[in-house]
Amino acid sequence: MIGGVLTLNMMGKSMKRLVTSALGMALCCVSLNVWAADGADVTALAKDVMPANDTADNVTQPYRLGPEDVLSISVWREDGLEKETMIRPDGMLNFPLVGAIRAVGRTVEEVHDELVARLRRYIPDPVVSVSLLRIGSNRVFVIGEINKPGALVAGQYLDVMQALSLAGGFTAFADRDDIRILRRVDGQETVIDFDYDDVSKGKHLEQNILLKNGDVVVVP
Numbered sequence: 001m002i003g004g005v006l007t008l009n010m011m012g013k014s015m016k017r018l019v020t021s022a023l024g025m026a027l028c029c030v031s032l033n034v035w036a037a038d039g040a041d042v043t044a045l046a047k048d049v050m051p052a053n054d055t056a057d058n059v060t061q062p063y064r065l066g067p068e069d070v071l072s073i074s075v076w077r078e079d080g081l082e083k084e085t086m087i088r089p090d091g092m093l094n095f096p097l098v099g100a101i102r103a104v105g106r107t108v109e110e111v112h113d114e115l116v117a118r119l120r121r122y123i124p125d126p127v128v129s130v131s132l133l134r135i136g137s138n139r140v141f142v143i144g145e146i147n148k149p150g151a152l153v154a155g156q157y158l159d160v161m162q163a164l165s166l167a168g169g170f171t172a173f174a175d176r177d178d179i180r181i182l183r184r185v186d187g188q189e190t191v192i193d194f195d196y197d198d199v200s201k202g203k204h205l206e207q208n209i210l211l212k213n214g215d216v217v218v219v220p
Helices: 002-037 037-048 109-119 158-165 196-200
Strands: 069-077 082-086 091-097 099-102 126-133 137-142 149-152 181-186 188-192 216-220
Touching: 069 109, 082 091, 099 109, 109 126, 149 188, 158 196, 158 216
Parallel strands: 137 216
Antiparallel strands: 069 082, 069 126, 091 099, 137 149, 181 188, 181 216
């Protein structure tokens, strides 16, 4: 009789475990069905919480060379093939044996690859080193009611908020919601509006564009 009671108790525990497991699986299925049913809403929500300025234009980009940038170029074990050279206003640079090659708009790696390709005509498997010594082309200007107006030369691309910060912030008279970015495209002047108060509150973040060489940020 005692053995029968023990057997019943053990079966009771087993049944409890089975019921608990079954309930857990049922709840899991219900949860999965709910998520599947609401999938479109979840996707929309994810888009809503993504930064509005997380676009291809604002993602970190490799630095592209411009006029007045200075490169150091050398070829291992080749006397006379070591030079510091500035990119000319026409976008070209000169190097012995190679002559003139286009550098403007290219990355350091792309310039390196073209030098290697051209030097192979004269040197088997040339080991070429190219480094950026000084940046002279990535220059933007911040003027108007700003504490430190003038030119900013940066080793990386700056967005509007970063440029305003580097320029020391606003004076007491600045009209922060009526800032303009002047940009010359194909010889034509364009105007881009920027509302600092909105962007600082996380609104209309698409305004916080990456600045290009020669852009002028005007703070009235």
